Amino acid sequence: MAKAVEVGKRGTGRQSRAEPPDPQKGETEKQQLLKAFGDMLLIRRFEEKAGQLYGMGLIGGFCHLYIGQEAVVVGIQMGLTEGDEIVTSYRDHGHMLATGMEPRGVMAELTGRRDGYSRGKGGSMHMFSREKNFFGGHGIVGAQVPIGTGIAFANRYRGNDRVCVTYFGEGASNQGQVYESFNLAALMRLPVVYVIENNRYGMGTSVDRASASKDLSRNGEAWGIPGKQVDGMDVLAVRQAADAAIAYCRAGNGPFLLEVKTYRYRGHSMSDPGKYRTREEIQKVRTEHDCIEQARHRLTELGVEEAELKRIDDGIKKTVQDAADFAQSSPEPEADELWTDVLAEAPVGA
């Protein structure tokens, strides 16, 4: 896995104003890393459990696991503040947990139950939380990119300083609507951070076979959108890059593009036989670059006891098991639920 690659200043030179604020923000590295470790581990354990429930037939349809990519969403989330918005694709469980959505509600949606975030009507790929400013969960590759741009448009229209983080994969980065969005966001100087989660494979097609562009962080150059590559297996590096990108957008400079280099260990979805890459390739990333293991190693160096980390893990396992139990005991939606939420009630007089 490539280490963080510093991409030279390009475009407008406005980038220089976007130097990251003090990454410590008053916290010690140890405190930051401990939080990140817990947040990443929650996603890992949650996804492992989701895979298990899928294998038991309790989760149906498509189920895209985030295992391996946890540092991306956790690192970026650490740079956001209250009110900032998030929108992503169908590989969305990690994003939801990172925004603070309840593991019980997410898992119950995966099992298609009444207490799921979408009351069982959205499933793995279509979940939302107004409360947490999580705008989905979108099943069509690339569709969330103009939507995220529009969420940012609403921020600018209202004159607030909120930023919308719009995640998509390197596979989606070849969609026409992504470039339409780049143009619109740059033209209107919208506060949107585009995050390409480059996990190297769009389903079974490697990025080399799909993209003529070799450095995806430069894909916004034609529109003057500054970009940066970052090692997505190093959660604090992601956080630092996020801080700079978010500050740039919040200051009214327009969009910013982050290419976060990451890797997914599991198949594209649960039904992916994974013949497009070798077991050794996966194993190598897992053993040498795993985001959680790197954090664990560094925390040990910083003097955190193994027992403390084990205690965190045990707590997370309990949380996840509780979510799994809840998701199996929550009843299926009432049959009448079939007909609700198609349309909102129109106001009287309209």
Next chain:
Amino acid sequence: MSTQILMPALSPTMTEGKLARWLKKVGDDVTAGEVIAEIETDKATMEVEAVDEGKLAKILVEEGTEGVAVNTPIAELAGDGEEPASAKPSGNGAAPAETAEPEKTAPAEPKPAAEARDATPAAKPATPKPAPQIPVASAPEKDWGPTKPIAVREALRDAMALEMRADPDVFLMGEEVAQYQGAYKVSQGLLEEFGERRVIDTPITEHGFSGLAIGAAMNGLKPILEFMTFNFAMQAMDQIINSAAKTRYMSGGQMGCPIVFRGPNGAASRVAAQHSQCYASWYAHVPGLKVVAPWSSADAKGLLRAAIRDPNPVVFLENEILYGQSFECPIADDFVLPIGRAKVEREGGDVTLVAFSAMVGVAMKAAEALAGQGIEAEVINLRSLRPLDTAAIVESVKKTSRVVSLEEGWPFAGIGAEISMQVIENCFDWLDAPPMRVSGADVPLPYAANLEKLALPQPDWVVDAVKKIV
């Protein structure tokens, strides 16, 4: 404490598979994520990863076994002693076994028509669809007082201006809507009044700006999105259907999308196939959308105000030919028309003509011609296509016993087909003749003046259709 490893489901449709190979043997240590076996499904050979860690205590299904059902225990894992008991999968999970059972559906035996109409619930889906929204006959339309003649174009502009004055979250966006004053001059004067923050020119990028407007609507704004014509909205179809129409449902009611997609629909004049198409039946097909198609200035103004206030995505199908036509329109400040209500434009007792948009004008001309021949036609202006005012159609057909639908679009799976079916379902016994439809010719619209005229419904087509059944 041992944990059973169950035969996993490796795809949405897998019910059984072959246990092709064990990669671990009894006594081996297993860590989470390690591949322990290979399973062949009808689609592929898949690797099975361990979820828990421990020692492989027992292999319950030997390699080479075919037809192993999902959830069958295939091995046992001995825990490290401190694994919480709750980590154990819940045995032969009852839930998946139950849900895996394909539902028995009643054999679909053909029934006589009369019996089919009151089919028993057993022949229907588990939950019957709720009764139609507007089962009762329409109340008379409110009297809005004095009127004055204005063109459809001005009626649309006035509706937008009134709503933009009333609600700061409403804005207009589209190609040439601001500085150019609208490709068809519908947005004339709006930039001057509301400024460039709220009247926004976009680049020619329908897919992108539609998604952007939908995102803004999800974040609480109320965009009016103008398509220069609906032909170009095909570029944005995925966003309109998959994002705008479905998100409320998929989010369990959390996310709204209050947006109006408006612009001219259907044939203009001599612009040929790619610029001349009626999308009424396309959008009317989609749950989660409302679809409106005004004819007169009053329709345009009253319905556009309602569409802008509506918390749902509304597709507002205008017509270029109508923009310059003038109609009487109420001058009351609070004039608004409800979406979902049709209007009887002309009363008659011999036949019902059902039309929308510019075809209402054609129906009115046909009714005039028919009156000269002693046939009194009732003309229904649908105004809304989804929801459809079935009650108004049914009420009229119960009086006339004959119905002719009229639309500019293609006949196959068109609005006329739906009107005909609604009449058959709701007032079959009142019919004295089969429902008829008049529609555009089932061809891409030609350019040549004479051919174009042959492809678009004319009043005499309607007269001919009526005379076949009266």
